[in-house]
Amino acid sequence: MKSSETWTVGETAAKFDLPTHVLRHWEDVGLVLPARDGGGRRRYDQHDVVRIAVIVRNKAAGMTLDQIRVLLDEESPHRHQVLLDHVADLDRRMEEMRRSREMTMHAFECEQHDITRCPSFAGFVADLVA
Template identity: 30%
Template structure:
């Protein structure tokens, strides 16, 4: 059993973050007879899962959906995030290609280079 301070230290997040996760329904925490939050092993494991999902880019609504007991609903959220990340990675690869070209481009101005102009026209 941990207090919110102990849990936040162990998880390396601020206590207000744990309160927020609980407030939006991403984390369930028991209360003791005095109304204080009590972080048992189950709550800590749930908090670790929320933290990891946040670290890989899921929003709190996505975290809630990914942690639903319905596996198909959770998989749908995760698949959508995978697709979004793959799309972002493709965009980043295009950006790197463009930037690498501009560094090595023989033209004084990017507007003078047909390759740079072609990159600029890409969506």
């Protein structure tokens, strides 16, 4: 059974803790296209809400709006390349986060008050210092 429930721009923005101008901008750039009621007000349906959730999740993961536009465009010939590039970026950032976590845990457990003087800690940034 298909839901015919719709939400206003304010209600929809509140679902995602976004300012309403963000949803209006996403509409301006073609990422969401909500229907309009008789008074010309935006009405977001379940499909729009799912698209917004995809945008929110992918922005949080570092995708640009241009990349998300390609992701949501079922006919884009560049879709797979954009996705592969994003996966490579995620892998790179996850490795940086892993290193940062390891470095943070070392700093937490290290007895040196000035961690930059700890030889083991310096090893975490040796590649950047070189």
